[in-house]
Each structure stands twice: as C-alpha cells, then as structure tokens.
Amino acid sequence: MSLFRRPIVILPGYSIICILFFFTLSPFSVSAQAPARDTSKLHYPIRDYRGDYLSSGRSVYDFNNPSNLRDSVVYDPITRRYLIYQKIGNSYYRVPVSYTFEEFWQMRYKESENDYFRQRSNTTTLLNRNKFIKPKLSLTDNLFNRLFGNGKIDISPQGNVDITAGYQGQKIDNPTLPERARKNGGLDFNMNAQLNVNASIGDKLKFPINYNTLANFDLDNQLKLDYSGKDDEIIKRFEAGNVNFPSRGTLIPGAQQLFGLKTQLQFGKLFISTVLANQKSQRQNMNLEGGAASQPFEIRADEYEENRHFLVAQYFRTNFNKIMSNLPAITSPIQILRMEVWVTNRMGVTTETRDIVGLTDLAETQPYLQPPLVNVLTSFANPTNGSNDLYSKVINTPDARNPASVFNNLRNLGLSPVQDFEKTFARKLDSTQYIFNTKIGFFSLNQPLQPDEVLAVAYQYTYNGKVF
Numbered sequence: 001m002s003l004f005r006r007p008i009v010i011l012p013g014y015s016i017i018c019i020l021f022f023f024t025l026s027p028f029s030v031s032a033q034a035p036a037r038d039t040s041k042l043h044y045p046i047r048d049y050r051g052d053y054l055s056s057g058r059s060v061y062d063f064n065n066p067s068n069l070r071d072s073v074v075y076d077p078i079t080r081r082y083l084i085y086q087k088i089g090n091s092y093y094r095v096p097v098s099y100t101f102e103e104f105w106q107m108r109y110k111e112s113e114n115d116y117f118r119q120r121s122n123t124t125t126l127l128n129r130n131k132f133i134k135p136k137l138s139l140t141d142n143l144f145n146r147l148f149g150n151g152k153i154d155i156s157p158q159g160n161v162d163i164t165a166g167y168q169g170q171k172i173d174n175p176t177l178p179e180r181a182r183k184n185g186g187l188d189f190n191m192n193a194q195l196n197v198n199a200s201i202g203d204k205l206k207f208p209i210n211y212n213t214l215a216n217f218d219l220d221n222q223l224k225l226d227y228s229g230k231d232d233e234i235i236k237r238f239e240a241g242n243v244n245f246p247s248r249g250t251l252i253p254g255a256q257q258l259f260g261l262k263t264q265l266q267f268g269k270l271f272i273s274t275v276l277a278n279q280k281s282q283r284q285n286m287n288l289e290g291g292a293a294s295q296p297f298e299i300r301a302d303e304y305e306e307n308r309h310f311l312v313a314q315y316f317r318t319n320f321n322k323i324m325s326n327l328p329a330i331t332s333p334i335q336i337l338r339m340e341v342w343v344t345n346r347m348g349v350t351t352e353t354r355d356i357v358g359l360t361d362l363a364e365t366q367p368y369l370q371p372p373l374v375n376v377l378t379s380f381a382n383p384t385n386g387s388n389d390l391y392s393k394v395i396n397t398p399d400a401r402n403p404a405s406v407f408n409n410l411r412n413l414g415l416s417p418v419q420d421f422e423k424t425f426a427r428k429l430d431s432t433q434y435i436f437n438t439k440i441g442f443f444s445l446n447q448p449l450q451p452d453e454v455l456a457v458a459y460q461y462t463y464n465g466k467v468f
Helices: 101-128 141-148 314-318 320-326 390-395 406-412
Strands: 069-076 081-088 097-100 153-171 183-201 205-212 222-228 235-245 255-267 270-279 287-289 292-294 309-311 334-344 353-359 421-428 434-436 442-445 455-463
Touching: 081 101, 097 101, 235 270, 309 314, 314 320, 334 434, 334 442, 353 455, 406 421
Parallel strands: none
Antiparallel strands: 069 081, 081 097, 153 183, 183 205, 205 222, 222 235, 235 255, 255 270, 287 292, 309 442, 334 421, 334 455, 353 421, 434 442
8 A cells, every 4th residue: 555645744843842730739639629510521422534535444433524525536547546535625634545456356346245244133133123124215326327327417398378368348339228228348368288297207208299279189188107117127118198009910900099098018028008098180091093092981871972762662771682682683573664854943044844743742651641632542552643632732723734823822721831832843864864773763963952952853654554
C-alpha cells in the first residue's frame, strides 16, 4: 500500500508548552472534592478514521457525510491503479490514497462478504424469534429495476385545449310582446381538447395516450398500458386498453381494435396468449378480378331495388312459393296475355297520356276495404272484375268516365283518396321501359318509381284457357 502525504515544512523557533492546572480549593474544607463526571463523552464514541473511507470503514452510530463532501474513486488505465480521494468543493479534504488493481478488488470482495453474512445473520435472527415480524416493503433501487427495468420515469405531454365562453342574447322592441318576452339569452360555452402523452416507467412499462374530442371515430382515441417482460420472466407482455389479437394462421384471422386485457405468458417451452375484450371494429375483405373490385355484401330483400318490382295482385303474392317450388320448371294455371303500365307524367310527354284513376281493391277477393263499402261477390281465387262489387259500383255511376266528376263520384261511394284510389295525369310506358313475367305475375321497371308518382296497371290473362 502506498501512502501519499504532503511535505511538512519545519521552521526554526521556540515552542513553549504551557500546561495550566486549575485547582478548586474550599476555604472551609481540608479535603478535595471528587472530580465531576464528564457528560460530553459518548457512550459509544465516534472516532475519526485514518486513511481513506473505503479501507477504514465507519461506525454504525455515525451520521452520514454532509452533502458538500464528495467521495470519489478514479481508475488510471495506464498505471492500473485506483486513486481514492475526498473533496470539499475543489479542495482535498484528505490526502489521496492509491491502490493497486488487486488490492482494490480484494477490499471490495471483503466488503461484499461482510454484507452477505450481515444480511444472513439478520434474517436468521428474525426467523428464530417467537413472533415473526414481516418486513415492510420499501421501494429501493433494486426493486424498482426488477419491476420496471433500468431507466427513469419519463412523461412527455403534448396537446392543446380550446375553450369558448360567451353570452348570446337578443332584444326585440315589439310593443305587442310583454316586457319579459322582449329580452332573452343564455351562456355559450364550448371546449375542445387534444392530448397526446408518451409516458414510460423504466424500459418495461409504457403509457401511450392519444385523445381528441373532435375525432370522427372512437378508434382514433387510444388509451393503453403496455408492460413488456424480459426473456427470463413468466409475464412476457401485459396490455390493457386498446389491444389487438393477431393470428399466425390464415384459417382463423385475428381480431383488431379490441378494448380490454391481453396477456402473454411463458412456462418453459409453453407460450400462452389470452385476451378478454370487446371488439370495436369489423373485418371486410375485397377481391380484385379483371381489374375491378368485387366485394360481397348482404341486403334485406325488402330493401333491394325499392319501388321497382311489383306483383300485380294478391293472388300472385299468395301462390308465389307454390309456383316457384319446382324450379326451373314453373307450373301455373295463369298465363298473362298483355299488360299496360301507367305512371304519373312528370316528364312532359304528350303522346300516350291521359287522366286515369287507379283503384286499390279492384279485382281483389280479399279487399282492404271492409263491408258495406266493398262486398266480396265470389270466392273464386284468381283476380277478376267480379271478385267484389267495386267495379260494378264505379262503372254504374253517372258520368263514370268524366274526368271533372270522377273524383266526387268516388268520394260519394265512401272511397278515400290516396288510400283507396288515385286520380292523376299519367303516361303509358312502352314495352322497353318494363318487363313482366307471364306466369308468376310480377313486372319490373327499368327506373325506380319516385315517392310522389302513382303507378297503375291493367292486364289480361287466361286461367285454364278462359280469358279474364
């Protein structure tokens, strides 16, 4: 061990050592009193160490060093020696001490060995007690690094908050209004926030947060807790908030945009991934064929091409499944010979136009109207003008085909406009503007019917060779 000290300069001169003895004598006593006990001495005295702090050690009853006293160990790679010094500011508090590489690490090994046996002795003492005292859990550097990894707590918030506050009111000088009704108003308050936070605790725990009140979709707001374990830990990953569950196979695709909990565990060579969440998105596939995109979709039958396809009578609606039961062969006793389709004239066409009246319950064996307005005259299933008495009542009315009086005549029969009949100026569609099936009894328009247009149809058919 090498010890470096500063040289001491001895100056010539005289030294006078004065020893002062103080005696307290009592004039009334011939014997001296017993010396008083010195209370300034400690029961466990604290002695200053000689040399450096690393080799001398320190008393367990001593206080910590002040904050301005710095202990440092510097390694010199050229001489392979360790230099230990103590400073107060820029001044040396003690003489620096130098150790060789072997001497320094021998002292460190000895210090580690003493700490090990001291901790073992303390643990044995606790276990040998009659009442076991559970030690308190304290957040030390070792515990923090084991839970959250090496690093520090880092929080980086970014964003803005816009607040709009005001008062909106109005005053109307109207003498017809009462005084209280002339003034009204209220507070106008609105707030928009956009927040983006990247927080991390160590190198294991992360908190990515993205929130915007003006986001169009809830998927844009991300809130997540992400914990990643090391290679030798059971918990490989733990996620809470916005998670996803990818799948390595293509047979069962994974789910995206989930909100819940997800864990990845490892037990030896066994890996377990679990997720408990609700799905906030839907998966859609798109196929490209011949340069065009084709995508399957589902739509309800009653919403498919609305106001384009019609059945001409309740008879065809009732027997539709029966007629179509033996496809591709269609067996039906009815054969439609010809058909006329009339639509409200909104296009200004001048040819094939006239005033028409469409009757809802004409030729129906189960009319919407109830007796005595319409009486069923026959139980014959197929539609005919004689299925009920509506046709005979209308045709026997005076001036039945007069456009000026037909509306009042139908009202006098107890029929309601819009519900039971419609009178409109219509145009006749040609054969290129619609198609109809002669056996099933339906027709389809090339263009959908508008909500304010009226559709009327007249047809002729044969039933078992008889014309109706």
